[in-house]
Amino acid sequence: MFYFGIEHEVAFLNNEGKFADFSRTKFADFNQIVERLPTYPSDYPQLRVGDAGIKEKRWYIEGFERFKDSENFIECVPKGIEIRTTINSTIQNAINELSESFRLLCEGASSFGFSPVLVSFNPYYAVFEPQPPLNDYEIKRRQASPEKQTAHIPMLTYGPDLNISVSGLSTEGVIDIGKKLTYYSPYIVPFSYSSPFYQGTLWDGLSVRTFIRTGKRPAVMVFVEKREQLIDSVPSLTKIARIPAEVGRIEFKAFDSCDDWKIYAGLLALLKGLVLDETLLGRATVPDAEKHQISAKEGFDNEDILAIALQVLQASEIALLNDPDVQLLAPLKVMLQKRETPAHKLIQVFNRVGSIEEALLQSYLSTKV
Incomplete structure (x- = not known):
């Protein structure tokens, strides 16, 4: 028996037609979109919510999480919105769910002037440098895995x-x-x-x-x-x-x-x-x-x-x-x-x-x- 799921990251242009990346977009800009999207209680426990509480829905803000001097989450610098499907027993069911979630995301985003666009690398920035620079706790946290070191x-x-x-x-x-x-x-x-x-x-x-x-x-x-x-x-x-x-x-x-x-x-x-x-x-x-x-x-x-x-x-x-x-x-x-x-x-x-x-x-x- 096979099972399938899709996690799809969506980039946007803002209402000025500019690429809505971390340089010109705040967490609240994307969060107002996510807040209007529905919650499906039956999704859990198969979808992970995470420690920061950002991943509460099928849609969540993808970005760089910042911490204080402990595990206290203080901010997420956004890059876009991710859609994730639940676990499906067929490929077509996973695709159907992605399609419906994308439709709902488009409706919500358009009301705030955001348009989804296909791109897989930021077309303007070659590097991302956290501002302010990482504190001692964040530096230590990044040593936990190879993936955190290249976050x-x-x-x-x-x-x-x-x-x-x-x-x-x-x-x-x-x-x-x-x-x-x-x-x-x-x-x-x-x-x-x-x-x-x-x-x-x-x-x-x-x-x-x-x-x-x-x-x-x-x-x-x-x-x-x-x-x-x-x-x-x-x-x-x-x-x-x-x-x-x-x-x-x-x-x-x-x-x-x-x-x-x-x-x-x-x-x-x-x-x-x-x-x-x-x-x-x-x-x-x-x-x-x-x-x-x-x-x-x-x-x-x-x-x-x-x-x-x-x-x-x-x-x-x-x-x-x-x-x-x-x-x-x-x-x-x-x-x-x-x-x-x-x-x-x-x-x-x-x-x-x-x-x-x-x-x-x-x-x-x-x-x-």
């Missing part, structure tokens, strides 16, 4: 966690799948590429997010039950589950954000096929940063990336042969055939309109209210 990177990035789990799989089996997905990550992430902008102009590539992020940050995270099941690695491959519903969850974290839910459906089907596949032998505990950077620059125009992406897609398709979800792979097959990624469309629009903001406003057209 400034996600303030610039927008991307999904695609979650998949299989009932009855051993801890060793789940970790092996995590290693497998980590190994094949640079070959499958181009299906999602959507960050071709950097420091106010076009970047020489397709995914700034992948180029900067993956390697310093994990491609995959596997949630285990006990501390002795953790694997020591930088970045981490394993993490202790924070709630029982997380035990055995595999989070694929290296994809860029998508504005076409059919691509998310295809990517979840691809991951499902890779879980079932027994022919692909590549394994890695940490992502290959150099290979991800080549992938980020060239995508499917790189012959090695193209060849192994085709091999992986075919292996997943064969593993799903008698499964209706095999049909969900169709958009990925088209991209491979054309050697195109979603970033190509953003680049084409930018070249036509000459403005990052205008190009971003052309995203989500099929999903906006």
Whole structure:
């Protein structure tokens, strides 16, 4: 039995048509949107609320949490709003829930002048520096894990966690799948590429997010039950589950954000096929940063990336042969055939309109209210 979930980060333009990042947006600006959105009591305990109390709904403000001189949370510097689905037994149910949550978010955001836009790396800022600088407690807190040490990177990035789990799989089996997905990550992430902008102009590539992020940050995270099941690695491959519903969850974290839910459906089907596949032998505990950077620059125009992406897609398709979800792979097959990624469309629009903001406003057209 498979289970699926999606965590999707949404960036916005504000009512002045400017990119609504940490430089010009306060927590309260986004919180007024979240406050109007509904709460579903049946979501819990499968959704984690967290210590700061920000994650109380299917929508919450994603950002950099600040603390006083103890565990007392005092502020969250915002970068956008994340949507998370509940745990679903089918890919289509997860997609349907994401679609409805996105619709409600759009309605709420528009009433305050915010428009959702597809971007996976901040198009203007290359660094995020907390202001005021971190205090002694915050500095000590950041040493707790490799991910906390690189917590400034996600303030610039927008991307999904695609979650998949299989009932009855051993801890060793789940970790092996995590290693497998980590190994094949640079070959499958181009299906999602959507960050071709950097420091106010076009970047020489397709995914700034992948180029900067993956390697310093994990491609995959596997949630285990006990501390002795953790694997020591930088970045981490394993993490202790924070709630029982997380035990055995595999989070694929290296994809860029998508504005076409059919691509998310295809990517979840691809991951499902890779879980079932027994022919692909590549394994890695940490992502290959150099290979991800080549992938980020060239995508499917790189012959090695193209060849192994085709091999992986075919292996997943064969593993799903008698499964209706095999049909969900169709958009990925088209991209491979054309050697195109979603970033190509953003680049084409930018070249036509000459403005990052205008190009971003052309995203989500099929999903906006």
